[in-house]
Amino acid sequence: MNLDWKDPEEIIVITFPFADELGTESISAGTAVVSIAVKEGVDAAAAAMLNGAPVISGTNVFQSMINGVNGVVYGLRCRIDTSGGRRLVLTANLPVRTA
Numbered sequence: 001m002n003l004d005w006k007d008p009e010e011i012i013v014i015t016f017p018f019a020d021e022l023g024t025e026s027i028s029a030g031t032a033v034v035s036i037a038v039k040e041g042v043d044a045a046a047a048a049m050l051n052g053a054p055v056i057s058g059t060n061v062f063q064s065m066i067n068g069v070n071g072v073v074y075g076l077r078c079r080i081d082t083s084g085g086r087r088l089v090l091t092a093n094l095p096v097r098t099a
Helices: none
Strands: 011-017 033-040 055-057 060-066 073-081 087-095
Touching: 011 087, 060 073
Parallel strands: none
Antiparallel strands: 011 060, 033 073, 055 060, 073 087
């Protein structure tokens, strides 16, 4: 999934929607893990963009994001475990640029 760009000064929340993949299952509590890596550009402190722990609400996982380096594209991965014993991953690309 490609996300709209964010400004380095913004604090935003990314939504990872798992409804289509879950079917009748649910997200197991406490299993959401969000990771980040640089896809384009340079940022040695990319992990510092993750602002707190991910939050599970229904079939969605929410992750607050802060800072970032102008001109860098970040790759996000959200991993969950389901009530049915499956492990699912959604990915997103987040470009950062100064408004």
